[in-house]
Amino acid sequence: MSPPAIIAPSILSADFAELGRACSETMAQGADWLHVDIMDGHFVPNMTFGAPVVTKVRPHVDRPAGAYGRGTFDCHMMIAEPKRWVRDFKKAGCDLYCFHYEAAVSSTAADTPEGTSSAQTSPKELIRFIHELGMQAGIAIKPKTSVDVLWDILENPVAEERPDMVLVMTVEPGFGGQSFMASELPKVTALRKRYPDMHIEVDGGLSEKTIDQAADAGANVIVAGSAVFGAADPGEVIRKLREAVDSRRGKL
Ligand SMILES: O=C(CO)[C@@H](O)[C@H](O)COP(=O)(O)O
Numbered sequence: 001m002s003p004p005a006i007i008a009p010s011i012l013s014a015d016f017a018e019l020g021r022a023c024s025e026t027m028a029q030g031a032d033w034l035h036v037d038i039m040d041g042h043f044v045p046n047m048t049f050g051a052p053v054v055t056k057v058r059p060h061v062d063r064p065a066g067a068y069g070r071g072t073f074d075c076h077m078m079i080a081e082p083k084r085w086v087r088d089f090k091k092a093g094c095d096l097y098c099f100h101y102e103a104a105v106s107s108t109a110a111d112t113p114e115g116t117s118s119a120q121t122s123p124k125e126l127i128r129f130i131h132e133l134g135m136q137a138g139i140a141i142k143p144k145t146s147v148d149v150l151w152d153i154l155e156n157p158v159a160e161e162r163p164d165m166v167l168v169m170t171v172e173p174g175f176g177g178q179s180f181m182a183s184e185l186p187k188v189t190a191l192r193k194r195y196p197d198m199h200i201e202v203d204g205g206l207s208e209k210t211i212d213q214a215a216d217a218g219a220n221v222i223v224a225g226s227a228v229f230g231a232a233d234p235g236e237v238i239r240k241l242r243e244a245v246d247s248r249r250g251k252l
């Protein structure tokens with residue numbers, strides 16, 4: 001049976017002037033995780049914030065012990081140098097560090113604040129590093145990236161080098177409020193068929209209108225920004241997203 005629904009509102013659509021309060025309120029309305037979009041203006045044509053903001057927001061949300069518990073900070077790293085920021089985000093309170101496959105395979109040497117090189121890292125080395133620091137590791141793919149790039153990474157016999165979650169983007173990364181791309185769902189279907197127990201996250205354009213398609217394909221971690229933060233009753237939206245996923249468990 002596929003894992004239960006995890007609803008992860010994207011705080012990109014929250015009021016940044018009230019970020020701590022927005023996070024604690026969303027959790028009280030029934031969210032499981034908080035999805036934290038980190039954008040660097042290079043990997044995507046937009047910027048958000050870095051580890052210092054995560055450090056300040058983190059204490060507003062309780063985090064019970066154990067992986068994937070309520071209050072998990074699911075950091076979606078839309079950044080050109082994913083290896084460079086792993087330590088900072090760990091210190092800031094990130095629980096799940098989800099980097100982009102495209103960034104990992106194309107990142108080039110650069111100096112870190114410690115003066116060491118963050119030269120090109122293979123996805124498996126990056127996953128191992130994230131695990132060594134005690135975080136869960138996710139790997140994300142953009143719409144133009146084939147799901148086929150993931151098979152070798154997922155089939156790695158070394159457990160520490162395998163991701164805990166795959167994120168299939170259902171919009172081009174960079175902005176909230178875009179239209180859902182159903183064209184990406186065959187990737188989810190293929191992943192769910194091979195990996196019944198794995199967390200598969202979808203991100204971009206998820207709402208009460210699009211959740212049925214995503215849930216049918218087998219997604220269980222649902223990111224929703226504008227649909228939750230723009231709703232008159234965010235708790236009701238979270239409840240409906242959860243129900244759509246959980247009602248399909250065991251039928252996929
Ligand atoms: O990563 C991203 C965008 O790049 C997302 O997490 C969006 O923030 C989701 O927003 P909605 O499409 O749900 O409004």
Ligand SMILES: [Fe+2]
Nearest residue numbers: 010037076203
């Ligand atoms: Fe995201």
